[in-house]
Amino acid sequence: MLSFFRRFFQSKIGLPIFLAFLALMALAFAAADIGGNATFGGVSNSDRAAVVGGEGVPLSDVTVAANTALAQVREQDATLTMPEFIAQGGLDEVITQLIDRYTVGNYAEKYGLRAGENLVNSEILKIGAFRGLTGEFDVQAYQAALRQRGLNDAIFRRDLVDGLLEQQLLQPAVAVPQLPEKIARQYAALVLEKRKGEIALIPSTTFAPAGNPTDAQLTAWYNDNRTQFIRPERRTLRFAVFGEDQLEVNAAPTDAEIAARYKRDAAKFQASERRAVTAFVVPTQDAARALAARIRGGVSLEAAAREAGFSASPAELRDRETMAGATSFAFAEAAFKAAEGGIVDPAQGTLGWYVARIDRIERTPARTLAQATPEITEQLTTEKRSAAVADLTAEIESEIDGGTALAEVAKAYGLTVETTPALLANGQAFGQPQAQIVPQLFPVLATAFQMDESEPQLAQVGDSQEFVIFEVARIEEAAAPPIAQVREAAIAGWKRAQGATLAKAAAERIMAKARGTTTLSAAIAAENKPGIEREVIDLERRQLLARQQGNLPPPLVLMFSMAEGSVKLLEAPRNLGWYVVALEDISTSPVDSEPGLVQQTRQQLGAALSDEYRRQATAAMRTELGVTRNDNAIAALRKQLAGEQ
Structure with a gap:
């Protein structure tokens, strides 16, 4: 952190x-x-x-x-x-x-x-x-x-x-x-360093008292350790989710509206034609005419282009205007005169003369008003519904801005108001890990955790046609609860704290013996206490870094910073116990066995x-x-x- x-x-x-x-x-x-x-x-x-x-x-x-x-x-x-x-x-x-x-x-x-x-x-x-x-x-x-x-x-x-x-x-x-190369070599050698040793955990629970503390003892300890029991800020939200389906909107277009749209988009419903061509460009008109003659004589356009040192490329279906914009007006005119499968008369473009073949012709007949009515109806319905939803949401937002309560807004528009459990800022329900909130609330959580207990707000859910009206019904500030609400956890914490003192004394005895001629395992056995854990470590530094991705266990970090043959003590967090770390051996592979490692180290250590x-x-x-x-x-x-x- x-x-x-x-x-x-x-x-x-x-x-x-x-x-x-x-x-x-x-x-x-x-x-x-x-x-x-x-x-x-x-x-x-x-x-x-x-x-x-x-x-x-x-x-x-x-x-x-x-x-x-x-x-x-x-x-x-x-x-x-x-x-x-x-x-x-x-x-x-x-x-x-x-x-x-x-x-x-x-x-x-x-x-x-x-x-x-x-x-x-x-x-x-x-x-x-x-x-x-x-x-x-x-x-x-x-x-x-x-x-x-x-x-x-x-x-x-x-x-x-x-x-x-x-x-x-x-x-x-x-x-x-x-970074000087000599120093870089020293750091590079650390990557190849291998350490062998042992780590033992002397847990506080092994030495914790069996009996419970008195009320006075527990209260005093809890007051000194309240930060261990801080509950994050919680907020209870009231909300109503609605979409266009929940709003009564008359979006059916009239015959007059359909006729007006048909007239406005008349060009869209006229007969149309699109053509796909395969073409290549040559520098002169004579060359284009000669190649076109060969192709009409039976040579394929692709073969003629290849033999002349050019590359023919096909194009997607285009109308006359689009084709003219991509090539030239003269070529588009010529292309729309040729028959399907035929060769286009050579025409000049910006880069030279086109030699082309008509691969496909797509003709769309004109559509009458009756034929276009279903498409226009669908289009107008969507537009009118979107406009109506926008108008209604604007009305709702205006009422909210005017101070109208969420319950009144919901009643006026037939919406259902729901209440969340106490939520954390990440959307989880406090004390109810299995509870799920509606997905429409997730985008507004950050806003909800910045609001006061005041008037509601309206928000659109992403790019959809869904909306949510929400307000903060209750704010519970981050604080440690009364001891009665966490009594069992406090008792467990008190016991760990008492056990930690005895665990430290045991760890110091084990460490003192391990620093002499006694092995760590023998020193642990001499305590004759169940629950003490021991792990043998045989690890390269780069393996440790790769495995943990930077989030390294403190006892391993200590082991990789100790002198060979040393034994050290390390306190575990939150009174969980004490670690005894014993380092037996340090070995390092030659830096030259890893080509490029020194240079890589210099680059990485620059920052x-x-x-x-x-x-x-x-x-x-x-x-x-x-x-x-x-x-x-x-x-x-x-x-x-x-x-x-």
Whole structure:
């Protein structure tokens, strides 16, 4: 998860290498100055999360940045809550990146770097989100995009200036450096590295007490560990789905309407003719006439073209006008005079003279009004029904905008109102994994989770003729429930926590013995406790990476970072227990046994090297300017965002 945060912040508020990223950065963070007089749980926005070179980083910046980051991460995990985001290190990453942002801006100002108004204007003009239908900069589109993020022009320009200064300062440090071959060989050798060892899990449940805690013990533990029981935000929706079939629409066309459409499209119902030809082009009229004579004498057109060094190509059926546009008017006239199977008199086109054969003629006779009536009736019915549906939905939307309640709208138009169970942002019913919501609601879920409990909204379902009216009937904020609702889970958590302490002591005893002359299996056996698991590992690093696709088990990550012959301890998450990791042997195949591996490694590590240079440059700036963190204010804000105060 933290790697996702880092990628997000580096593209939004870190150093954008390309100017196109500046808009994203500004839109994500310029809102930090909005609501400057707000307070958060007793921590006023005048308090500072940190001071960078004499300039304070407001807590309001941190709050807005954390909410923006959480919104971005929710695109991957719609049910993630702020407490979970904080517990997984998201807030710490937000603060680090904000401090870096202020550091670069202050450093640039200290040494006289500037981003003038003309430069800022030119960058705004380049941003695609601010262009209208013509592809040119549109003031209304610009203002609408800013309003959507709660910004104004001045704030947006300020953050755009910050981004431009970052680019001036740090672009030289991150400009695709070349990793030296000797270093690349060392990293390439890691890919071929093979490690053998053992991993043991000493589970907390093995050492957990059999008895239950007292109410006081359980309450105290639950209050300290409420984030483990946070329930994501839930929303209950009321909705009505309808389509053109549910609306009473008289869409049958009259005889007069049919006659008028027949008159309007008279050309469509006249007799028509289309022809398909096979042809090739030669440079002179004499050559065309000679080849046409040979073909009429019995040589096939394809053979005549091939012998003359040309290639004949067939064409689909075309009417006279279409054929003239694709070839020439003279050729189309000649082609529509020839008989089916006959050779067209040579005619000149743009590229030369055509030699052609009529392969097929399709003639469509004229249709009378009576003959065209079924087609026209179907066409007019579809048009009238679509228009009527559009009118009715416009009426419904007008009533909704006027404040009419969903129930009243549904009654007026004969619609059925339904209510969903409490839904998560991903559409799942909370506590009912098997429950299914109607598919028409999925496209509007994102909107529903941004609405207040207010008037309903009308939305079209995709490109279909189905519509849904929906409103938020109830909002249940993300929070830990009362302990009574999760008592059994809390008791199990308390037992794991108590067992984790004893499991750690057992793991330390096992580790101490394994570091001596005792094998890991013998040290485990000496504990004489059931449930301790042990697994033998014999794995290449590249096998590990390929198998797990980047989501690596922590004990394996530890094993591949340890020294040969060492034994280490690692805590499992959520008080599940402790790992004892023993590494017995490290072996590496020769790098030269894998042709191209060194070069591939240099290419793959280019981006990482750029990022490392950026980090080192920023760290040097922090050292020169001086950075002081306000840990007390950060701790208070952390509790407020997590809902603990």
